[in-house]
Amino acid sequence: MIEFRVDDETRARIEATRELGRSEFRPAGLEADRNGAPLPPDHPFFARCLARGEGRTRWPGPGGGGEARKPPSIVTMLLLAEELAYWDRGVIIATPGPGLPETSVLSMGTEEQKERFLGPFLAPDKPRWACFAMTEPGAGSDAAAIRTTARKDADGWILNGAKCFIGSASRSDWILVQATLDPARGREAQRAFLVERDTPGLGGFKIEKKMGLKAYESTSFTLEDVRVPAANLLGGEARYERKAGFKAAMQTFNAGRPVIGANAVGMARAALDEALRFARETRLLDRDRVRDRIEAMARRVRKARLVCLRAAWLADQRRGNIVEASMAKALAAQVAQEATHLGLELVGIVGASGDNLIEKLYRDVKAMDIVEGTGQIQRMIIARNLVGLPR
Ligand SMILES: Cc1cc2nc3c(=O)[nH]c(=O)nc-3n(C[C@H](O)[C@H](O)[C@H](O)COP(=O)(O)OP(=O)(O)OC[C@H]3O[C@@H](n4cnc5c(N)ncnc54)[C@H](O)[C@@H]3O)c2cc1C
Numbered sequence: 001m002i003e004f005r006v007d008d009e010t011r012a013r014i015e016a017t018r019e020l021g022r023s024e025f026r027p028a029g030l031e032a033d034r035n036g037a038p039l040p041p042d043h044p045f046f047a048r049c050l051a052r053g054e055g056r057t058r059w060p061g062p063g064g065g066g067e068a069r070k071p072p073s074i075v076t077m078l079l080l081a082e083e084l085a086y087w088d089r090g091v092i093i094a095t096p097g098p099g100l101p102e103t104s105v106l107s108m109g110t111e112e113q114k115e116r117f118l119g120p121f122l123a124p125d126k127p128r129w130a131c132f133a134m135t136e137p138g139a140g141s142d143a144a145a146i147r148t149t150a151r152k153d154a155d156g157w158i159l160n161g162a163k164c165f166i167g168s169a170s171r172s173d174w175i176l177v178q179a180t181l182d183p184a185r186g187r188e189a190q191r192a193f194l195v196e197r198d199t200p201g202l203g204g205f206k207i208e209k210k211m212g213l214k215a216y217e218s219t220s221f222t223l224e225d226v227r228v229p230a231a232n233l234l235g236g237e238a239r240y241e242r243k244a245g246f247k248a249a250m251q252t253f254n255a256g257r258p259v260i261g262a263n264a265v266g267m268a269r270a271a272l273d274e275a276l277r278f279a280r281e282t283r284l285l286d287r288d289r290v291r292d293r294i295e296a297m298a299r300r301v302r303k304a305r306l307v308c309l310r311a312a313w314l315a316d317q318r319r320g321n322i323v324e325a326s327m328a329k330a331l332a333a334q335v336a337q338e339a340t341h342l343g344l345e346l347v348g349i350v351g352a353s354g355d356n357l358i359e360k361l362y363r364d365v366k367a368m369d370i371v372e373g374t375g376q377i378q379r380m381i382i383a384r385n386l387v388g389l390p391r
Helices: 008-035 044-051 075-096 102-108 111-121 183-189 236-239 246-280 290-317 322-347 357-369 375-388
Strands: 131-132 149-155 156-167 170-179 190-196 202-207 216-229
Touching: 008 044, 008 075, 008 357, 075 246, 075 357, 102 111, 102 190, 102 202, 111 170, 131 156, 156 170, 156 190, 170 183, 170 216, 183 190, 190 216, 246 290, 246 322, 246 357, 290 322, 322 375
Parallel strands: 131 170, 149 170
Antiparallel strands: 149 156, 156 216, 170 190, 202 216
16 A cells, blocks of 8 residues: 655645745745856755754764664655746755755765765855766766776876766865776776865866756866875775775755756746646636646646555665656656646736746756656667567
8 A cells, every 4th residue: 555644744844945945935936037047055045944953963073973864764855846836846856955966965975985974064164065077078978988087006096087977066075076097897897986176186176058947057167187085985995895986876866856856846846836826827828728638637647646655655665766867857847847838828928028037947847857867768768678679
């Protein structure tokens, strides 16, 4: 029996998120979108995030001795992710914290690495960020094709290469950089390195222009003879023997797929609500054809929501969910694009003015189909698992 029952505490958290979304997240997202630039690190929004206790690590502290915080269920996390994205998905990613690579450091990092890299996020003295750098100008979907090299010498490692579209890279304290010992050996030669931001040779940071999600920076950078101590190899030399570098990267992606799906559902709901409000005000709802299209879209959004929740529920039961996680992301991202498309059609010329929420959502939502494995790649994963497509 599948059950998505929400307890009183979760309901209160979703309610609080809604209030925060309305008063903080949506205005910050609109501000960044209209300025066409990410929120700067010293923006008062980030100081307020910190004051509310956001931007912290899930790591409990040295020896597990810190304040033990029971992790919420994955279903709860999804419901919160949906609600947050309803208000502004770009702002969620802009929010300080150890971000995408935290899961890899928690599961694969040594105790010393957790203390050194997650420790500053226990009670941050200022907004702090970290990020995960896999994508390169010539390696996106095919993550095994990266060309950033890692060469070992007597003192540690020397990294050379270039990364692109990395979230929050220029403001991060450290970057989890995926590199290869030998590009010809594919995924088994990959290693993950914790590279501190002020390491010599790490530079050329350039914030990319993008069509949506402008609240957070997507940044390219280069690594030129970047010397990284042996102690910064994720998991240490012992893990290196077990060839776990690529696994670290895939773990980061697998954990995120249903969350991206939930984000997309939140954005689809926002577009539908806005379209409905407009259609009511302008009496478009008097037309059967318009009512039909909104009803059909609402059904599809609910379906996507249920698929996402099922993927999360399976994860909560510690059951395999690779197919469901990929279905959740592929379906929800597609439905969200359709919902914003419908919304834009309904608002017509008002949307074309470039100062309309649906027009912003239309631009924001495309990335949900790209990040953490494109829709095509999700469909390949599903096919591979269901009908045995070659690996
Ligand atoms: C907003 C945003 C934020 C991002 N943040 C990060 C980040 O923080 N860290 C990071 O490392 N990366 C990040 N990325 C990069 C993202 O992971 C890549 O864009 C994504 O993996 C796709 O790679 P690509 O853009 O090079 O497209 P490509 O891989 O070149 O794909 C182009 C098209 O071909 C299709 N395609 C590719 N291979 C196949 C195949 N075998 N079969 C069928 N179709 C295929 C794809 O589906 C796509 O439609 C971000 C991207 C965006 C847009």
